Amino acid sequence: LLFLMIRRLPGCSLFPYPTLFRSDSELAFFGHLSFWIGGVLQATICLIGLFANTVSIPVLKTKDLYQSTFNRLLIVLAIIDNLYLMFAFLECIRSEIKAATGDLHTTLFAYALYPLHNVMLCLSIYMTVILAMERYRAVTKPIDYHTVMVSGRQWQRVFHYVIPVVVFSLVFNMPKFFELETMEVSYENETRVRLFYFRANFSIYRVIKKIFL
Numbered sequence: 001l002l003f004l005m006i007r008r009l010p011g012c013s014l015f016p017y018p019t020l021f022r023s024d025s026e027l028a029f030f031g032h033l034s035f036w037i038g039g040v041l042q043a044t045i046c047l048i049g050l051f052a053n054t055v056s057i058p059v060l061k062t063k064d065l066y067q068s069t070f071n072r073l074l075i076v077l078a079i080i081d082n083l084y085l086m087f088a089f090l091e092c093i094r095s096e097i098k099a100a101t102g103d104l105h106t107t108l109f110a111y112a113l114y115p116l117h118n119v120m121l122c123l124s125i126y127m128t129v130i131l132a133m134e135r136y137r138a139v140t141k142p143i144d145y146h147t148v149m150v151s152g153r154q155w156q157r158v159f160h161y162v163i164p165v166v167v168f169s170l171v172f173n174m175p176k177f178f179e180l181e182t183m184e185v186s187y188e189n190e191t192r193v194r195l196f197y198f199r200a201n202f203s204i205y206r207v208i209k210k211i212f213l
Helices: 002-007 026-058 069-097 102-140 143-148 154-172 174-178 201-212
Strands: 178-185 192-197
Touching: 026 069, 069 102, 102 143, 102 154, 102 174, 102 178, 154 174, 192 201
Parallel strands: none
Antiparallel strands: 178 192
């Protein structure tokens, strides 16, 4: 839909990609679009999400709500989502807003921020699945679920769920730690760190993906 809208804009080419980006005005337009949508809007959403998750954690830790395994899993999910949003915020600053973050940010992105961003995404997805499973059990077997709730082993149940998901997410995304590499590039008497994809890593990732899927 966005592509069709852009094609109707004045000054934009009516030819499909790749000839769509063939004039300086088009490049400038999509540069501004990327800055405002992929940069400013995404950063704003990340900050709102960070605030909402941070506020929800003390609420879920109140005496009445903290006794439930489900609410403790919500706390874990809120922490994971906060980490994901933090990585997403740093990435939109680096790639879209293009703030002067320096070579250190680029190096950290290649070897830490990028792979951990994917790990947190995987964790968030499977923690949501676990929450659905926990709620399903509470609805279908309410007596057994209540017995477990009053047993006083809530954190044991939480770790029983979380630890396998953490291990799976780390193993599944292990190739991401080797997917990017940095190299110093000299340009106009200035040396900067640039990112490069390590192509041989893709075959390793496909093998691991087939094993788990």
